[in-house]
Amino acid sequence: xxxxxxxxxxSIEADPNLPIIxxxxxxxxxxxxxxxxHTDPELFARWVGPNGTDxxxxxxxxxxxxRWRYVAGHDGEEYGFHxxxxxxxxxxxxxxxxxxxxxxxxxxxxxxxxDLGDGRTRLHAQSLVDSFEGRDEWLAxxxxxxxxxxxxxxxxLIAEL
Amino acid sequence: xxxxxxxxxxSIEADPNLPIIxxxxxxxxxxxxxxxxHTDPELFARWVGPNGTDxxxxxxxxxxxxRWRYVAGHDGEEYGFHxxxxxxxxxxxxxxxxxxxxxxxxxxxxxxxxDLGDGRTRLHAQSLVDSFEGRDEWLAxxxxxxxxxxxxxxxxLIAEL
Numbered sequence: 001x002x003x004x005x006x007x008x009x010x011s012i013e014a015d016p017n018l019p020i021i022x023x024x025x026x027x028x029x030x031x032x033x034x035x036x037x038h039t040d041p042e043l044f045a046r047w048v049g050p051n052g053t054d055x056x057x058x059x060x061x062x063x064x065x066x067r068w069r070y071v072a073g074h075d076g077e078e079y080g081f082h083x084x085x086x087x088x089x090x091x092x093x094x095x096x097x098x099x100x101x102x103x104x105x106x107x108x109x110x111x112x113x114x115d116l117g118d119g120r121t122r123l124h125a126q127s128l129v130d131s132f133e134g135r136d137e138w139l140a141x142x143x144x145x146x147x148x149x150x151x152x153x154x155x156x157l158i159a160e161l
Numbered sequence: 162x163x164x165x166x167x168x169x170x171x172s173i174e175a176d177p178n179l180p181i182i183x184x185x186x187x188x189x190x191x192x193x194x195x196x197x198x199h200t201d202p203e204l205f206a207r208w209v210g211p212n213g214t215d216x217x218x219x220x221x222x223x224x225x226x227x228r229w230r231y232v233a234g235h236d237g238e239e240y241g242f243h244x245x246x247x248x249x250x251x252x253x254x255x256x257x258x259x260x261x262x263x264x265x266x267x268x269x270x271x272x273x274x275x276d277l278g279d280g281r282t283r284l285h286a287q288s289l290v291d292s293f294e295g296r297d298e299w300l301a302x303x304x305x306x307x308x309x310x311x312x313x314x315x316x317x318l319i320a321e322l
Contacts, residue, residue, distance in 0.1 A: 018180060020291060065220065065228030065245050084226050084245035086257040086267055094267050096247040096257065106247055106255050108269040108289070128269070128291045130181060 006152045012144055019135040023125040025151050031090075031113035031121045033161040037154055038062075038093060038111065043161070047153040050074060050146045064088050068095070083109075097127070105134055167313045173305055180296040184286040186312050192251075192274035192282045194322040198315055199223075199254060199272065204322070208314035211235065211307040225249050229256070244270075258288070266295055 010025040027034055037043050039062035045055040049072050059069040062085055069082035080100035086108075087094040097107040107127045114122040129135050171186040188195055198204050200223035206216040210233050220230040223246055230243040241261035247269075248255040258268040268288045275283040290296050 018291065018293075059226065065230070065243070067226030067245070069226070082226070084228070084247050084257070086245050086259070094257070096245070096255070096269070098247070106269065106271070108257065108267065108291075110267070110291075126291065128289065130179065130269075130271075130287065130289050132179075 006148075006155055008151075008155075010144075010147055010151055012139075012147065014135065014139060019129050019132050021127045021135060021139060023123075023127075023147065025123045025125075026116065027121050027123065027151075027155065027158065028119060029121055029158045029161065030119055031115050033158060034113050034121050034123060035090075035093075036161055037157060039088060043157065045070065047157055048072070048146075048150050050149045051153070053146075061085070062088050062093075105129065107138075167309075167316055169312075169316075171305075171308055171312055173300075173308065175296065175300060180290050180293050182288045182296060182300060184284075184288075184308065186284045186286075187277065188282050188284065188312075188316065188319065189280060190282055190319045190322060191280055192276050194319060195274050195282050195284060196251075196254075197322055198318060200249060204318065206231065208318055209233070209307075209311050211310045212314070214307075222246070223249050223254075266290065268299075 007028070008026040010023055013022045015022065037047065041057040041060040045057050048055055052074060054073040055070055057070045059067055061067055064085060064087050066085040066088070067083070068085065069080070072079045072081070082098055082100065083096035085093070085095045091112065093111040095109050097109050098105060107129050110126045112124040114124060116122055129138070168189070169187040171184055174183050176183065198208065202218040202221040206218050209216055213235060215234040216231055218231045220228055222228055225246060225248050227246040227249070228244070229246065230241070233240045233242070243259055243261065244257035246254065246256045252273065254272040256270050258270050259266060268290050271287045273285040275285060277283055
């Protein structure tokens with residue numbers, strides 16, 4: 001499955017003046033359904049990452065002040081990620097994000113779920129880091145494939161939410 | 162007590178190209194002593210904030226993935242703050258920070274303790290936010306008084322560490 005089979009495209013933009021990546025993506029789901037898909041560890045593990053990823057959740061407390069950690073297996077390699085949840089509320093999720101392979105790097109991520117009505121929602125995701133170099137490396141890392149594949153898997157999950 | 166009585170001055174700088182505040186301050190303490198002063202809630206409550214502040218810790222788990230929340234009483238007003246600890250390790254503390262009076266705003270803070278030898282340490286603190294406007298409002302808010310007073314109180318605490 002890839003994005004050519006999805007009804008909606010993801011927009012990924014680098015801010016020209018701030019070390020921020022912004023992503024926007026519509027879904028045929030309510031904000032509450034999308035919130036569940038991002039906070040329920042079993043659901044989250046089923047859609048995050050590129051196709052062929054096997055995600056094991058090691059730690060998960062998706063509440064304000066909670067924490068998360070998972071390992072993604074892909075093409076015989078394992079990739080670890082971890083962070084803490086600054087805020088999990090109806091209006092947004094704010095969390096930190098580190099790829100264990102680059103432990104110095106920390107992103108501050110904000111997810112907002114905009115209700116478009118008629119069972120549709122626009123996800124606004126923002127990722128803030130402390131340098132333009134780090135932001136641009138992340139953009140060049142192939143992250144787009146993971147995002148496009150992941151959201152296509154999330155589309156397919158929505159019917160179960 | 163104010164900074165004119167302190168041996169060391171704090172440097173507070175706004176990055177011209179990034180929405181970051183950087184602070185540097187030397188202490189007559191080891192990195193381990195400064196780490197304790199930042200992670201032990203009873204010690205932290207005694208020095209943080211401007212003179213005359215009465216800080217009550219409401220939640221505190223200064224470990225990787227932990228959380229914190231406190232209320233600072235000052236001049237008859239109460240000010241709440243909260244966040245999560247992304248990383249608490251020997252090399253650094255990375256945490257989020259929100260002033261409850263501005264719940265939209267979230268800073269990502271990084272503290273590093275550089276060992277200068279002879280029982281002295283240089284604290285490098287970085288605060289990253291997602292807009293220059295937010296960063297400059299914080300700088301104009303009188304935060305410098307809290308920083309200067311707080312570190313002078315921390316100087317006085319070091320003998321007990």
